Each structure stands twice: as structure tokens, then as C-alpha cells.
Amino acid sequence: MTGKSDFQSVRQLLAAGDINCQDLTQQYIEKINEGDKKFNAFISILGEMAREQAVAVDRKMAEGRAGRLTGMIVAVKDIISMKGTRTTCGSKILKNYISPYDATVIERLKAEDAILIGKTNMDEFGMGSSSENSAFQPVKNPYDLERIPGGSSGGSAVAVSAGMAMSALGTDTGGSVRQPAALTGVVGLRPTYGRISRYGLIAFASSLDQIGILSQTVTDCAEILQVIAGRDDRDSTSSDQPIPEYNTFLSRDVKGLQIGMPSEFFGEGLDKEIKQEIDKIADLLQNGGANVREVSLPHADYGIATYYLICTAEASSNLARYDGVHYGFRKDHLTELESMYTITRSQGFGDEVKRRIMLGTYVLSAGYYEAYYRKAQKVRTIIRQDYERVFKTCDIIIGPTTPTTAFRLGEKSHDPLRMYLSDIYTVSAPLAGVPSISVPIGKDSKGLPIGFQITAKPFGEGQCLRVAHWIEKNINHQ
């Protein structure tokens, strides 16, 4: 993983006039053209568009009116709409779909002069934990090309991990930013539901979907969050909670911080080496003046079941729109409407998407709604209350991001339930509506990255960033 630069160092080079945005952009385009043959992290490389943008940003710099993200090279998960570019969601059904408008996050990044370099590969519609469910090609982990990079934002994670972008946007419904961040050794933040507008984000599970940030450093993550957070009239679920200056959190230490370690996250199924590394960081925090103690989230074990009932129900409804009428793929030469819908959908969607639509349709169907869907929403309340109880006495909750490091390609792709269980530590934050970050803390004996997860109260992104940054500064990376 050589030749990685973070935004802060590039910013200094730009300010000193040692480089301009056009050269920088060109370097990254070349890096992607060359490097991505191995990884399949990108679905579209936006070379022309990025070069034009760089020319405009250089002009603005010369006039002294460039934005705060000048020089930030950003990759965007291919589920976020960007005007005039293909947005495939990793699906055959949207293979040729061109977004007619910009998502709010894209507008905001452009307004601050970030360079948008390409659209990244992913599990189809965000459904998966390995990026093998892409209709195009599976994404490979830069630390071992035989292994998965995690998912569903696997392309975004690899773009950052392999130095093909400084940061990337992903989306996190049940862990799709944090899990691939952990498995590829980068920072991944899932903000509070409502912190970032979802306008222009193509929906998978609307009560859980949230745009997140993958980056090489915590500082860069904070920079992007500052720009894209905030209320948007076009998303009525976006929050008008005040936005703090996130970088003010980065200079704070951890003295006096009350930290909870849920015993449920350290039981059977957690890899021994990961446990060891997490314990080391807990000691580091304790020695840094924090008060680390064991807490309980007694219903954590019900997270996966609750999550998969709610997300599949919402997905079956959201994905009803792909009918071959308004946009996307339509099977040719069909003369009858009903079979046009059915054949278009059956040929356009991949297996995991079909499986989730089927499960969601089942749990919403007459006679099962109360027993499954309503039941899951009630358990969601109980899980949320567990978090509320712990946060009465704790500032943050820590633990592993994933139960294992990156697994092999094909290892779980034929066993959906086993694949679902790889989200065991990430699904409860979205259910409870709290923000959570994964920060790299080292590697296992196979040389594969390990992620450390920090979860805070609703709208406590500042605390996540503060502790993640403190850890980043205070550990010695191998």
C-alpha cells in the first residue's frame, strides 16, 4: 500500500504551490487506471469530469476563493446520484441508468471543491457483506487478493485503502461502511440517522440507510462530515440538530471519559487475535485516563434477526419501483405488461436481492405482518433502550467492528445466513439510531487489518471522532 497521501499533507503541498489540482487529479486517474485492474474497486472512472473540475478549482485557487475541500480526491459509492453519470447500484437493472440530478452530498462536496474521481463498486443495492454481490465483478482486498474487502461499500473502502482516493462516500444500512473499513484498514464513520441528507441516495431500507465516510485519517473524515452534515429540505428525515465544529474534538484527550465494553461483543465467535488487540486498546484508553468498564447490551444477540426482518421488508417495498417502465433495464420484445414486469425483474436482479425481496414480501404479507415485521420493530425498541440505558452512565461504547478479519472470496457466498452473521457487531447501532466509527488498530498474524468500533449517543459524532483520533495518534502501527 505505497503512495498513499492524506488530505492534510496534500493541502500543504497545494498551499505551497508545489502541486496544482490538475496534476494531482491526473496522478489519481493514472493510479486508478493502472491499479484498479487488480481490485475492481471502480465501476466508473470519471476522468474527463474530474479533469474539468480540477481546471475550475485551480482557477478558483488562483483567485483566492477555493473551498475548504480543495485538493480532496473523493470516490463515491455507485448508489449515490451524480448528475450526468451512471449510477448502477451494482445492479444489472440499473446498468445504463444516468442520474438526472445531484444528491445533496454531491452538491455540497462540489461546492467546497472536492474532486470527484469515480463511482465505486458494491454489493447490489447495498445488500451484502463482501462485495461479491456486484453484478459486475467482485472487489478484491488490497491486503490479499484472494480475500473479500467487506461490503457493501467494498469499492469505496478499497479505493481509499489502495490509495486510489483520499476519501470516499459509502452507505451504511447495517454496517456497510464500518465493516469494509475494518477489513481494509481504513477509517469508516456511520453518522447518526438524519445527520446527512439522503436526497439522491437510492433507497434500500429507508429507516436504516445512512451515508457514511471512508478515509485514511480521522481528521479527513471530520473534514468531510463538516461539509456534508446538516438539514436538507429535500429529505424530511434529515435533522436540524446543530452541527458542532468537529475538528475541535480532535485535540481533546480521553481523560475522564466513561467507556463501556459490552460483554456481549466478546463472546463466542470473536476471533482470539482480534480480542487481544481490542483489549490492548482498552488498556491504552484506561492508561490515558479514561474509565473503561464492562457493560451489558442484553439484547445484542437479537440484532441480526431484527435487522434482517426490517431491512428486507423495507427493501421489498423500495425495490418495487424497478418494473422496466420508468428507467433501467427492460426485457425486449414483451407484449404483455404483467410478464414484462416479472421477466424484467427476474433477469435484472441478482440472487441476494431476490432473496431479500422474497423474505421482505413474506414478512409483510397477510397473516405474517404482526408475527414478523411488527415483532421486529418492537424488538428494535428494546435494543434502542439497551443503548439508552448504557449511555446514562457511559460516554461511548467500544468493541470490535467485525468478528473475524477478511474472509476468502467464495467462503460465505453460498450460505446467506452465515454471511448475515458477519454483521453481528455493526447492525445494532443503526437499529438504535446511534453513530459509530471503525478505526484501524493493527493486523492479525496473517497481516490482515483489524478494526476497532466506537459508538456514541445520537448526534455524538464528535465523540466518535475524538476517541478514534486519540487512538490513531497513540498506537504504534505495525
Added chain:
Amino acid sequence: MRIQKEDVEKIAKLAKLQFSEDEIEKFRGHLEEILTYVNKLNELNTDGVEPTYYVQHAGDVMREDRVKPSLPREEALKNAPAQDKGFFRVPKVIDQT
């Protein structure tokens, strides 16, 4: 939790999907396994618990009812697989029995 072939066919029809015989058996097995797993929620007593629909629910969000610019028709139709005189075109749906 038993799922029958007929259940899969019924759900497929509702979801507007179709499967080969082999696929039906595969999906039947997966659905059965996943539904058996999620049945663990029945271990919990949820009597009197309010369901959570949205985590940050602040009540209804109102806005002024004002006309604002929206996508021009040509733009909105650009991605349509078939269009005709400013409309989406679909196979004929009337005069069929």
C-alpha cells in the same frame, strides 16, 4: 419453520419474480433457514412495547405548499426504456382478457 414450494410460488407472484424449479427449491431452503433463525425473536416478550418505525422521529415535518422548479419532462423521460409523445410507453394493457 416449514416453507413449502407453494409458499415460495405465492410470494414470487406477489413480488413479481419468477423462478425455475431448481431456484424454487434453493430459495425455499434459504427462506426456511432464515425464518427459522429469526424466530428467535419469539423468545422475547414484547407485550406493551411500542414499535420503532423511525429512530429520530420528530413528528410530522411540514413545509409550505409552494411550487418549486422540478426536472423538465425530457430529463425525466431520458432513462425510460420506451417513450412516446412525452409519455412512458408500456405494452398494451386494454382489450385483453
